[in-house]
Amino acid sequence: MPALPRPASGPGSRYTARAATTRTRTHQHTDVATLAHRLTTRDLWLTRMLHEHRVLTTPQIARLAHTSPRSAQRRLRTLHQHAVLDSFRPLTATGSAPEHYTLGPAGAALLAAHAGLDTSALGWRPTHTGRIAYSPSLGHDLGVNELLTHLAARTHTTPDAGLRLWLSERSAARRWSDIVRPDAYAHWHDGDHLLPFFLEYDTGSQPLARVEAKLTGYAAFTTTTHTRPALLIHTRTHSRDQSLRHRLADTARELHLNVATSSADFTTTTPWGPWWTPLQPAALRTTLTDLAAQWPQLSPASGLDATDADTSLTLPVPPLPLALQPKARP
Incomplete structure (x- = not known):
């Protein structure tokens, strides 16, 4: 075989x-x-x-x-x-x-x-x-989970930081597949900062034009739901990252999207760090927390509240076991 x-x-x-x-x-x-x-x-x-x-x-x-x-x-x-x-x-x-x-x-x-x-x-x-x-898709799925488990586990060493919500591709599709189909949706918290984001995990297998076409869906999501999560695009290499940035910059600006990119050449085991670059001229790499501060207009996606149609299997799973969840801040 x-x-x-x-x-x-x-x-x-x-x-x-x-x-x-x-x-x-x-x-x-x-x-x-x-x-x-x-x-x-x-x-x-x-x-x-x-x-x-x-x-x-x-x-x-x-x-x-x-x-x-x-x-x-x-x-x-x-x-x-x-x-x-x-x-x-x-x-x-x-x-x-x-x-x-x-x-x-x-x-x-x-x-x-x-x-x-x-x-x-x-x-x-x-x-x-x-x-x-x-x-x-095994390599792709493992890559998504590797990135997000590192973000979720950040809470162990920095209690005020980490993921408070993490939806898989399947859970995101159940909520929003008529508009967008991200590889994951998550909420990064750090103190008083919140970064709600869709994740596109790019392995380099798709043409740049196909990645660019996805931006239209994310713009439609913002328009129809009146909510504004960020879009994070994680790529395999720095060269692929640069190619994507060159292709997407004008489209993202025209659609008024908050997009940042990074690659496995930088994020390694600290994806919360200063490895993310907003799609704007002369932008510098920055942290997820700083992205939240730069984009104060962000808001969590709609469709996250439980409904009568939900079961214990369709409700979000906490990214950490309950015993390891951070205590609620007063």
């Missing part, structure tokens, strides 16, 4: 197609009621996160919810043994990839029971993990 397309660099770039390899399970709990008593609040949060974001690696989960990689590995192995989680490890050209975790059969059954639904209503099938492992 030929290799599936991947980004030339960055998260997921070295992955090639092969079957998902699930580690041997010594035992499984098929009784959901019994299993529920064995799971912690953090475990239940993780099942919702994997339903929401499809796949997270061991480092990403550890970053969000554990004090060390070792403690994360121990708990993840236990959850895998009980079929709450499934996992695979893609083949890499050199070295080895981290374990990639997805929602397992027991975890899907538990979520469905909590929501009063059949497992099939979750979109989960026995082939769930294999479909993700072989998906051409």
Whole structure:
């Protein structure tokens, strides 16, 4: 089987197609009621996160919810043994990839029971993990999750900063697909500053003209909803970033959009830092917090309030487990 397309660099770039390899399970709990008593609040949060974001690696989960990689590995192995989680490890050209975790059969059954639904209503099938492992979008999805898990985990070291909201591509599509289809939507908080933003994670596979065409949708969103989130575009390389900026600058200005770009050449593990450049002449790289200060007219997207049509599976999942959420400011 030929290799599936991947980004030339960055998260997921070295992955090639092969079957998902699930580690041997010594035992499984098929009784959901019994299993529920064995799971912690953090475990239940993780099942919702994997339903929401499809796949997270061991480092990403550890970053969000554990004090060390070792403690994360121990708990993840236990959850895998009980079929709450499934996992695979893609083949890499050199070295080895981290374990990639997805929602397992027991975890899907538990979520469905909590929501009063059949497992099939979750979109989960026995082939769930294999479909993700072989998906051409695996590298893209991992890149989005890598960027946003770093932002969410910022709270561990800086309690006043971090993500307070993070919607996946699927959740964003459920709300706004008739106008825009971002790769994610999130709220960055830092003290009194709020940066609501749509994220476009650009791997370089789309022509510049197609990326430019997306700006019309974001302008229509602002006009029709009377709300104004920023648009952050993250690219693979600095050269791709420069090409996008040259192509998008005039269009963004004409459409009155607040757009900033960055690339993996700069953001690395500190994407909140001074790596983002607004689309305007002579703009300098700045932090997410400074973007919020420069754009005081920003406002959160409409359609975020819960409705009678929502279930526990369609409501936003907190980016961190409840025990690790920052306390509300007085």
